[in-house]
Amino acid sequence: MADRNVLFLSRECSFIDDFIYDKLVKENFNVEFVDLTSIYEHIKGVELVKRFKIFFKLFLEIVKRADNHGFIICSPVDSWFLSLVFSLVISTPRKAVIIIPPSPKHIFGFIRLFKLYLFRFSLFLLRLFGVNTLLVFTTPYEKEYLETIVRSRNYVYIPLIEPRVSKVRELIYSDKPLMIISYDDWINNQVFYNALEIFRELGLQARYIIISSKPIVHECRGNYNVICIYSDDVSEIIKRSTIVIVKNASPESNRILVEAIMNGRPVISSKEIGMAHIYSDTELIVFLNKWTLEAFTDTVLRILNRIDYFKKASLKNIPTPLKSDYGIYVLIDFLKN
16 A cells, blocks of 8 residues: 555454554554544443444544555454444455454354354455455464354464563472462452462462553452552563463463463463464463363362473473564555555
8 A cells, every 4th residue: 555554443452452553653654543442341331322323433434544544453253343344344445454363252152153154244245345355363263263264365373472482491389389360360250269268278378460451459459369460571470470370362361371381381271262272282281171160279289289290391392482574574565565
C-alpha cells in the first residue's frame, strides 16, 4: 500500500498489540490504534439499543477509512469478532489482517462449529469482494482450532514471545515452594485456594505468587500464603519460583509458560496453552486434563517428589527461543504490496 495507513482494531490481545504496533511503526506505517477492550467491557452492561449505537458508530469509522487504509483486527473468535469481520465485508477495504490471539473462548464443541461456519462464510465474502486477507496465528492451538478455515487461506504463524534463555536454571526448592499463578487463573478457580489447606495439612508450607500487569492488591489481603505482584517483568519473578501454573489460554499465560521453560521451571499446563505444545519435548511440562482439587494437588506433590528429575531436565533440555522475523516479514510485505 502506497500510503501505508493502517487501522488497528484490538480486543483482549494484551502485549500482542504493542509488539505488532512497534514493528509496523519501524517500517514507517502510519498506524491508528483503537483499543476495543474497554469499549467491549462497557457495552456488556448497557441496553441493546445503546450497544447498537456504539457499534454502529464504530462501523461508520471503519467504512470511512476503507478506501485508504489497511485493516488489522486482533480479537478472540466470538460474536463481537464476527461482527467486526462482517463490517469488513460491507466496507470492503483493500487488505485486512486478522490476528487470532490465545483465549479461553476458543473451546472445541458445537458452538465452535457455528462460529467457524460464520467466520468461514465471512472470509468467503471478503475474497468475493476483492479484499485480500491474511490470517495470523500466535500459537499452534489457535491454528488447530481454526483448522477448517486455514486449509484454503493465506496465513502465517508469528510467535510473539521472544524470551532469552536464562543462565540461572537451578531449581529453588524448600519446604516452602513458591508457585506462580496468573491473576486471571487465580480469581477464576477456587481449587488453587483450597489446595493451600491440603498442603498445610501435609506439612508443606506452599505459597502462591499471583502475577498480573494490572493492580491486584485487594486480592491478597489477609492471606499470608498468597503474594500478589504487579509487574510486566515475569522473568525475574519466575527465576525465584519452584513451579509455574498456567490454566486458561491467553497471551499472558502463554508468555508466562515460555518464560518458565526458558528459566528451566516445571510447568503445570492446560492443553489449550498453545506454546506448551511447542516446548513439550523439554520434559518440563505436565499437562493437566481435569483441574480438580485432587488432580491439582497430586500433580504438585508429584513434581516436588521428583524435583531432581526436573532439575536434570532443565539443564539437559535447553530450548531455543522462537523468532518472529519470518512471520513479521510476511505481515509487512502483505501490507506493503
